Amino acid sequence: MKNVIEVNNLSKRYKNFLLDNISFTVPEGYICGFIGQNGAGKTTTLNLILGMALKDSGQIKVMDKSSEDVAIKEDLGVLLDQSYFQEDWTPIDIEKAISPFYSRWDSKTFHQYLQRFSLSPRQKFKTMSRGMRTKLGLAVTLSHDAKLLLLDEPTSGLDPVMRNEILDILRDYMIEENKSVFFSTHITSDLEKVADYIIYIYNGRILYSGLKDDLIDKYCLVRGGHDELPSSKRESIIGLREHIGGFEGMIEVSDIGGFPSGVITETVSLDDIMVYMNRKGA
Amino acid sequence: MIGKIIALDWRAIKVYQKRLPLMPVFIFIIGLSMPLTVIPVSAILFLSFSINPFAVEEKGELNKLYLTLPVQRKSIVAGRYMLSLIMLLCGISLGVLIMPLVNRISISKWYIGIEGYIVLISLGYLIYTILNLSMFPILFRLGYQKGKFWGFYLPTSFFAVIFSVYTVISFGDSTFILDFIVFASKNLLLVSGCTVVLATILLFLSYMVSVKLYSRRDF
Numbered sequence: 001m002k003n004v005i006e007v008n009n010l011s012k013r014y015k016n017f018l019l020d021n022i023s024f025t026v027p028e029g030y031i032c033g034f035i036g037q038n039g040a041g042k043t044t045t046l047n048l049i050l051g052m053a054l055k056d057s058g059q060i061k062v063m064d065k066s067s068e069d070v071a072i073k074e075d076l077g078v079l080l081d082q083s084y085f086q087e088d089w090t091p092i093d094i095e096k097a098i099s100p101f102y103s104r105w106d107s108k109t110f111h112q113y114l115q116r117f118s119l120s121p122r123q124k125f126k127t128m129s130r131g132m133r134t135k136l137g138l139a140v141t142l143s144h145d146a147k148l149l150l151l152d153e154p155t156s157g158l159d160p161v162m163r164n165e166i167l168d169i170l171r172d173y174m175i176e177e178n179k180s181v182f183f184s185t186h187i188t189s190d191l192e193k194v195a196d197y198i199i200y201i202y203n204g205r206i207l208y209s210g211l212k213d214d215l216i217d218k219y220c221l222v223r224g225g226h227d228e229l230p231s232s233k234r235e236s237i238i239g240l241r242e243h244i245g246g247f248e249g250m251i252e253v254s255d256i257g258g259f260p261s262g263v264i265t266e267t268v269s270l271d272d273i274m275v276y277m278n279r280k281g282a
Numbered sequence: 283m284i285g286k287i288i289a290l291d292w293r294a295i296k297v298y299q300k301r302l303p304l305m306p307v308f309i310f311i312i313g314l315s316m317p318l319t320v321i322p323v324s325a326i327l328f329l330s331f332s333i334n335p336f337a338v339e340e341k342g343e344l345n346k347l348y349l350t351l352p353v354q355r356k357s358i359v360a361g362r363y364m365l366s367l368i369m370l371l372c373g374i375s376l377g378v379l380i381m382p383l384v385n386r387i388s389i390s391k392w393y394i395g396i397e398g399y400i401v402l403i404s405l406g407y408l409i410y411t412i413l414n415l416s417m418f419p420i421l422f423r424l425g426y427q428k429g430k431f432w433g434f435y436l437p438t439s440f441f442a443v444i445f446s447v448y449t450v451i452s453f454g455d456s457t458f459i460l461d462f463i464v465f466a467s468k469n470l471l472l473v474s475g476c477t478v479v480l481a482t483i484l485l486f487l488s489y490m491v492s493v494k495l496y497s498r499r500d501f
Contacts, residue, residue, distance in 0.1 A: 100286045
C-alpha cells in the first residue's frame with residue numbers, strides 16, 4: 001500500500017508540551033482521522049507536516065518527498081482551524097491572491113464551489129459566519145487539484161447540518177482516484193461517518209494507527225454489578241469506574257473471557273475509546 | 283515567485299492602502315520647517331508603510347497562509363524586502379518632487395544643486411537601510427509589535443533626542459548639515475559613493491539575518 005504521509009520518530013518540545021517520538025503512516029486513498037483530545041498534539045503534528053513548526057528530530061515524508069520540499073504543497077489542500085485570510089478580502093480577492101501560486105488552479109471549479117456553498121464572490125471575509133469561512137476555505141482547498149487534504153478541525157464550531165455538509169464534500173472529493181484526506185478532529189462522531197483509518201494521539205504519543213474498524217473491534221464496553229467484577233480483571237479494564245450500581249469500563253475483546261454471565265458488553269464508539277483512554281491516563 | 287509574493291502582500295495590506303494619498307501631505311507638512319529633511323523623511327515614511335504586511339500577519343495570520351502555499355521561507359523574506367525597496371523608490375521619488383515645492387513656501391530656503399539632491403538621496407537610502415537592519419530581522423523573528431517598537435520607535439526616538447540636543451547646544455545656529463551637504467556635493471563620488479556602498483552592505487546584512495531568523499521561526 002502506498003503512503004501519502006510517513007512520519008518517523010518525530011519529536012518536538014515546547015515549554016509545556018512534548019510531541020514524543022511519534023511515528024505513523026497515512027495510506028493513499030483513505031480518509032484518515034487524526035483524533036485526540038484538545039492539546040494532545042494534533043495541531044502541532046499538522047504544523048510540523050506543513051513546515052510551520054520546526055521539528056527537533058525525526059523525518060516526515062509527504063507523497064514520497066521530504067516535507068521540507070515546498071513543491072509538495074502544490075498537491076496539498078490545507079484548511080487550518082484558524083482562518084488565515086484577511087478580514088477585508090472577498091472570495092474574488094482570495095482567488096487573485098492565491099491562484100498565482102498554484103499551477104493547476106481552476107477558476108471555474110472555484111466559482112462552482114462558491115455557488116454550491118451559496119457564497120457570494122463579493123462578500124467580505126469578516127462578515128462571514130464560521131461555517132461560511134470553513135466552506136470558503138474548502139473551496140480554495142479543492143480548486144487546485146490537491147491530491148491530499150490536510151484539515152485541522154474543519155467541523156469544530158459548526159452545527160450538525162453544516163458538519164454533515166462538510167462531510168458530504170469530503171465524500172465527493174474521495175470519489176476521484178488517488179485522493180486522500182488527513183482530518184484532525186476531536187469530534188469523533190464525524191469520523192464514524194467518513195473515516196476508514198484512524199490515528200489516535202494522546203498527550204504527544206501515538207496510541208493507535210490503523211483501520212478504524214480494527215480499532216473499534218479491538219475494544220468493547222463492559223458493565224455489571226459489584227459482585228460481577230473479578231479481581232483478576234481489574235487490571236485489564238481501561239478507565240474502570242465503580243459506582244453505587246456496579247462498575248463500567250472498556251476492555252480489549254481478547255480479554256473478555258472470565259466475566260460472570262450477568263456482565264453486559266457493548267460495542268465501543270471512537271468517543272468511548274477516547275473517554276476511557278483518557279480516564280485511564282493512557 | 284517574488285513578484286507573486288509582492289502581489290499577495292500588496293493585497294493583504296488593502297486596508298492600509300487608503301493611507302497612501304495622505305503621505306505627500308505629511309511629507310509636505312514635515313518638510314515646511316526644514317526642506318532638507320523631505321527626502322530622508324519621505325524614505326522613512328515609505329519604509330514605515332512597507333512593514334504593513336507584518337501588521338496584517340498578526341491579525342490575519344498571513345504567515346500561515348504563506349506556509350500553506352508552495353513557497354520557500356526565503357522567498358517570503360525576499361518578497362518583503364523587494365516591496366520595501368519599491369516603497370523606498372516611491373518615497374525618494376516623491377521626496378525629490380516635493381522638496382522644491384516645499385522650498386518655495388518654507389521660511390528656511392536651501393539652494394542646493396543636483397549634487398545636493400544626490401547627497402540627500404544617498405543619505406535617505408542610508409537611513410532607510412539602518413532602520414531596515416534594526417527593524418526587519420526583529421519583524422521576521424518576533425512579529426510586528428516588537429519589531430516596530432525595538433526596531434523603529436526606539437532608534438528613531440534616540441536619533442531625534444540626539445538631534446534635538448545638538449540643535450539646543452548649537453543654539454539653532456549650526457550650519458553642520460549644510461556644511462556637510464556642501465562638502466558631500468563637492469566630493470560626490472567619495473561621500474555618496476561610500477554612503478551607497480555602506481547602505482547596500484547594511485541592507486544585504488539585514489536580508490541575510492532576516493532569512494536566517496525567519497527560517498528558524500515556529501508558527
